[in-house]
């Protein structure tokens with residue numbers, strides 16, 4: 001339990017503790033049991049306070065970017081708020097990629113940053129930077145604490161803002177002198193902000209309209225995104241979909257929000273979505289959009305998408321996501337889970353959907369029969385095959401973190417996620433390098449989980465230093481390196497749209513990943529033959545269950561991701577593997 | 581379409597940059613912007629004159645509402661309102677121009693608030709278009725300096741923007 005701080009001062013009956021100790025006590029009050037961070041001058045007091053307690057574990061990363069990615073994955077893979085702690089100046093600038101990544105995917109997170117003492121701010125002091133200014137465009141909110149008396153309330157607000165409404169990262173910038181000053185500590189129990197009161201319940205009138213439209217739908221589709229996962233509404237969505245018997249598609253961020261093995265599931269939609277999902281989305285007469293935002297990678301060319309007449313019902317907690325890119329007929333602003341509850345309540349015993357939906361299913365089954373994820377085995381290992389085997393070997397139960405590139409799409413297409421919070425990737429910002437630190441965050445939140453990091457030889461090198469962190473804390477991540485010797489996704493675009501001028505997409509001088517893994521004290525494997533794929537995976541997940549295993553799969557260097565909707569094309573104008 | 585957005589915002593340091601940053605990051609225009617504390621010093625009122633289609637304006641107000649420090653947002657131009665802008669204009673006022681300037685200021689109900697042998701400073705309030713016509717109405721060669729506050733506005737009658 002809480003060990004008392006040595007320097008506690010008692011003045012009358014109130015207890016005075018330092019700002020640094022206040023930070024730690026606030027984290028404890030928020031039930032934070034782990035912080036990812038990296039020390040430096042302006043957070044030394046805070047690190048000292050951390051040293052004197054044992055409730056909060058600190059994970060020392062090797063680069064601040066990884067601390068933020070790990071905190072982000074901690075949130076993504078649990079229902080809790082990840083926390084990162086870094087020093088001022090370069091410590092902060094190193095976090096920006098991580099913060100922007102979390103922001104784009106609406107991930108709740110609190111980043112505590114050290115700042116130079118208040119009396120130095122603005123003087124170009126050593127390791128000073130305008131943290132609030134630099135991070136402002138990529139945070140939900142940020143604070144600079146100027147008075148130790150505000151510290152506890154500010155941290156309380158930070159957790160509140162990060163985790164409510166449309167979630168997002170919040171930065172709290174804390175000058176060093178504030179962490180040294182003594183102050184009474186009382187953690188605020190509740191919080192009132194006149195400027196921030198996110199809506200939860202949807203408008204009943206709108207929900208009634210939605211039910212009516214769902215009744216009339218002849219070619220309906222449920223289009224569900226990351227909002228379903230963020231609001232922990234996967235179960236409710238499944239219940240709703242089963243009641244309606246409507247087809248369901250997920251965005252890249254929504255995978256796991258609806259069971260992929262369910263027969264109503266059409267797969268992912270969008271740029272690399274399935275033939276059936278994209279066609280059903282395009283030709284639907286009613287779209288029920290749930291926690292998704294019709295982004296450019298999802299609907300393709302908006303003019304082409306707009307050619308079909310349809311009615312759109314859009315449930316989202318963020319009103320600014322509604323009618324932003326696609327005109328919505330029935331906007332419902334509210335928490336996805338609460339709104340689905342209301343929808344279900346209104347669908348009483350005589351609720352019936354239109355009999356024409358059966359014909360729609362026939363059409364969908366025809367699209368399905370194209371089997372758009374089919375691929376040909378080649379003499380090399382095919383990346384799709386590795387994903388299928390990974391799925392089998394882990395019984396579909398693993399947490400899959402991914403980097404960005406072709407491998408990410410293969411993982412999204414071929415690993416069937418039945419549960420939410422198992423698919424951990426950077427969807428919005430598309431940040432290469434997240435995969436390995438994401439694995440660390442997942443394991444801190446889910447210590448007994450099986451974690452595989454699906455990556456490419458390009459991406460993995462962007463945060464490779466974290467192999468050292470993994471050794472220190474014993475994170476048994478299975479790194480599935482789909483090594484094509486190429487910045488594959490770049491190469492694919494160059495092949496298709498730049499007449500095969502492969503400008504800078506070929507990665508030479510790759511390290512020997514097996515030796516590299518071994519140098520860090522891990523297990524390395526190189527897999528070059530198709531017949532070795534499955535046994536190697538089995539070995540990694542059984543014999544080496546508790547080790548980090550770096551599995552370097554030498555795959556077909558020219559395998560491409562299909563189906564593909566090229567930039568500027570309509571959602572139904574897909575290039576399929578069979579066309580080539 | 582021209583719109584006047586009124587914003588009540590927490591009077592915190594950095595609040596202005598959050599609003600300005602939002603406009604530049606999302607490619608919205610700011611034609612004029614004024615800001616000052618209200619009768620409640622913890623709140624500032626900001627008025628932004630902007631241009632955009634109805635869809636863009638819908639996004640502007642939604643995005644502004646998303647800023648944590650923003651308490652309320654209204655598009656004043658959606659209903660009856662009054663708007664004013666203040667201009668201080670320094671003009672050359674010598675010879676026959678001196679009399680002409682005074683006459684123009686009177687016509688526009690302006691006031692001369694600083695006088696030297698060769699210059700006047702004229703204070704003028706009104707809708708932006710009135711200030712524009714004043715500038716157009718005098719000899720451009722006589723204008724030494726102009727400074728304008730940008731538009732501020734308020735709803736008519738019972739339309740009240742308050743916490």
Ligand SMILES: Cc1ncc(C[n+]2csc(CCOP(=O)(O)OP(=O)(O)O)c2C)c(N)n1
Pocket residue numbers: 403404405406407408430431432433455456457458459460482484486487488489490
């Ligand atoms: C930080 C960052 N820089 C650049 C890009 C652009 N980019 C997207 S995919 C990709 C290639 C990734 O290569 P690799 O990790 O080997 O994956 P592959 O596509 O070969 O599976 C690049 C460079 C990015 N997404 N992120």
Ligand SMILES: [Mg+2]
Pocket residue numbers: 405456457458482483484485486487488
């Ligand atoms: Mg590659």
